[in-house]
Amino acid sequence: MNVAVVLYTSDLRLHDHPPLRAALSSCDRVVPLFVRDRAVDAAGFAAPNRLAFLADCLADLDAGLRERGGRLVLRSGDAVAEVCALVQECDADEVHMAAGVSGYAHAREERLRAALEAEGRRLYVHEAVVTAAAPGAVLPAGSDHFAVFTPYFRRWAELPPRAPAPAPRSVRMPDGIGSDPLPRRAAVTGVSPGLARGGEREARELLVRWLRAGLSRYEDSRDDLAGDATSRLSPHLHFGTLSPAEAVHRARAAGGPGAEAFIRQICWRDFHHQVLAARPDTAVRDYRDRRDHWRTGAAAEEETEAWKEGRTGYPVVDAAMRQLRHEGWMHNRGRLLTASFLTKTLYVDWRIGARYFLDLLVDGDLANNQLNWQWVAGTGTDTRPNRVLNPVRQGLRHDPAGRYVHRWVPELAGLDAPHVHEPWRLPGPERARYAYPDRVVELAEGLDRFRRGRGAE
Numbered sequence: 001m002n003v004a005v006v007l008y009t010s011d012l013r014l015h016d017h018p019p020l021r022a023a024l025s026s027c028d029r030v031v032p033l034f035v036r037d038r039a040v041d042a043a044g045f046a047a048p049n050r051l052a053f054l055a056d057c058l059a060d061l062d063a064g065l066r067e068r069g070g071r072l073v074l075r076s077g078d079a080v081a082e083v084c085a086l087v088q089e090c091d092a093d094e095v096h097m098a099a100g101v102s103g104y105a106h107a108r109e110e111r112l113r114a115a116l117e118a119e120g121r122r123l124y125v126h127e128a129v130v131t132a133a134a135p136g137a138v139l140p141a142g143s144d145h146f147a148v149f150t151p152y153f154r155r156w157a158e159l160p161p162r163a164p165a166p167a168p169r170s171v172r173m174p175d176g177i178g179s180d181p182l183p184r185r186a187a188v189t190g191v192s193p194g195l196a197r198g199g200e201r202e203a204r205e206l207l208v209r210w211l212r213a214g215l216s217r218y219e220d221s222r223d224d225l226a227g228d229a230t231s232r233l234s235p236h237l238h239f240g241t242l243s244p245a246e247a248v249h250r251a252r253a254a255g256g257p258g259a260e261a262f263i264r265q266i267c268w269r270d271f272h273h274q275v276l277a278a279r280p281d282t283a284v285r286d287y288r289d290r291r292d293h294w295r296t297g298a299a300a301e302e303e304t305e306a307w308k309e310g311r312t313g314y315p316v317v318d319a320a321m322r323q324l325r326h327e328g329w330m331h332n333r334g335r336l337l338t339a340s341f342l343t344k345t346l347y348v349d350w351r352i353g354a355r356y357f358l359d360l361l362v363d364g365d366l367a368n369n370q371l372n373w374q375w376v377a378g379t380g381t382d383t384r385p386n387r388v389l390n391p392v393r394q395g396l397r398h399d400p401a402g403r404y405v406h407r408w409v410p411e412l413a414g415l416d417a418p419h420v421h422e423p424w425r426l427p428g429p430e431r432a433r434y435a436y437p438d439r440v441v442e443l444a445e446g447l448d449r450f451r452r453g454r455g456a457e
Ligand code: FAD
Pocket: 222, 230, 231, 232, 233, 234, 235, 237, 238, 262, 265, 266, 267, 268, 269, 270, 272, 330, 331, 332, 333, 335, 336, 339, 357, 361, 363, 364, 365, 366, 368, 369, 370, 372, 373, 376
């Protein structure tokens, strides 16, 4: 009897899963393993929303494996030590896992490879599992990654499509392998009340509904804040309950302008992953140093608190920040305008905003979060680093009837559409009827501070 261990990380699914397929085809017994990695928790990634979603994903993966004759084994501790201990326990010949993109993931793979090889076992690391295309699958001449999206997209779109593989019919495990109890969502405290449910089943149902009823409208309505007309697949792509290659494949099969726009967004995800894979330091350091003198001190801290709590006095900013707290998710247009508000209007360091987003976002992802923050802050790959989104114009454009603001900012209930984005324009007595905060800063003053701080006159 030969045995393989499949180490799950950000790929919590059975469908289109190259490591599991490879293990099943080369060994007659397979042990699916997830390690609650202490180093990942210690680095601040064990935020309640993601822990609760993860509990759903692990429970669902376990259920799917049980239907096929197996089950999920959970261990906690140092990932390398736990894998090696399990390999000894079941006398496994090989370990299969998906390639990660972060500096930590690369180091973990190398440590694991060395530890296994020292004992005569092999590690197989499979590419293009957590992304549709592997970082490095397309490269510009003379560089280890693309720094500009459009040429990356052109080359990425030409890659030969990969047909998604079905889930295996059966998974046979060796006897007597112990597991820690799986975490329960109900046991996690501090979870956002409107948090979505996790798990592969949920992901697949959502994808089917999206392809049938959302995709064709996507191109026209993806920026409509109140319409909520995006796929909401991001947490599933983050935890790997949905294969990005399968999402691309099925959208391509559906066809049309909506599908093209959607595939382009999945490519943005791959784009940021290939930047992080080549430049792991950009998780914390500027991709392009703009010699910023970010504001610090009591006033900046108070304004940042107001931003976090959704009381900046700019309704569309506050609405989006309140959506984040309530759902652990925020509309992309909201992410753009709130990040611009923090980094450009308040001129506060993008790392502070990125950390806050990571504390709450269920899809909070080192590649997508840090590099989108850098893109908005102008320290990243945006070719127009000093552009500033005006929150009033953004509100009028992407929430013209004020429905998004009314949904999240009840203090402004009943206020008509243009005023709902500029309540300060109401005459005094009328303004006083709404218990809504004054603006933390006027836009012109904010812009002036940003330009002076960055030297971007
Ligand atoms: P859709 O519009 O339906 O898009 C489909 C998929 O494409 C998404 O699920 C996502 O995987 C990918 N995608 C869409 N837009 C982007 C983008 N700009 N960059 C990378 N991938 C994209 N996305 C995350 O997954 N995790 C994050 O931590 C994250 N942080 C962000 C922080 C900021 C400041 C900004 C501006 C954007 C961030 N995004 C992040 C990107 C984007 O906002 C979300 O992926 C998107 O809103 C998720 O909603 P959806 O699944 O309905 O997206």
